[in-house]
Amino acid sequence: MSTPPAAARHTPIEDVHALLIGSSFIAVGLTLLKAAGLTTGGMAGVALILSYLTHWPVGVLFFLLNIPFYVLAQRALGWVFTGKTLVTNLLLAGLALGLPAWLKITAVDPVFAAIFGGTIIGMGILALARHKSSVGGIGVLALWLYEKRGISAGKVQMASDCVIVAAAFAVISWDKLLLSILSAVALSVVIIANHKPGRYEGY
DSSP: OOOOOOOOOOOHHHHHHHHHHHHHHHHHHHHHHHHTTOOOSHHHHHHHHHHHHHOOOHHHHHHHHHHHHHHHHHHHHHHHHHHHHHHHHHHHHHHHHHHHHHOOOSOOOHHHHHHHHHHHHHHHHHHHHHTTOOOOTHHHHHHHHHHHHOOOHHHHHHHHHHHHHHHGGGTSOHHHHHHHHHHHHHHHHHHHHHOOTTTTTTO
């Protein structure tokens, strides 16, 4: 049996398209969660919590919160990854400013927002990961700690998500907190089920 040819690497145009699509998915997911008064794990959850407190756009807060992590991204994963991650976060900030005018949500079922919002954010993160980009934040910190200290990235991510979602209780009710946990689970399921070692070799 002949060996299948190696997969062709993504072209720059394909990378640009993926960054646009991934950022759009994440921005829409965050918009749904905010419309329902929910949050989620990771830096997205921190941005949502601060948005409830300050009324700043989620994407702008997301970009500002990620600034310290660009240094970690460069050290752990290199300049290409860091550059794409920076572009992704700039796109998210821009989309956060534009979405209120483009997508007016007057009512959304919280359960739908939790499941679909978390899922579409996960799909956006997955699209970015396949094209060597990310939304930065805790994921980068987890990878850096793994590289430097050998600490499990999965454990760091899980622990931080627990702390972030628990902190949301300061700004949301217990029923919305439970739905926020559901959102974080929906996001994680997408990543766990689809982002596996070796799946994207050659990309």
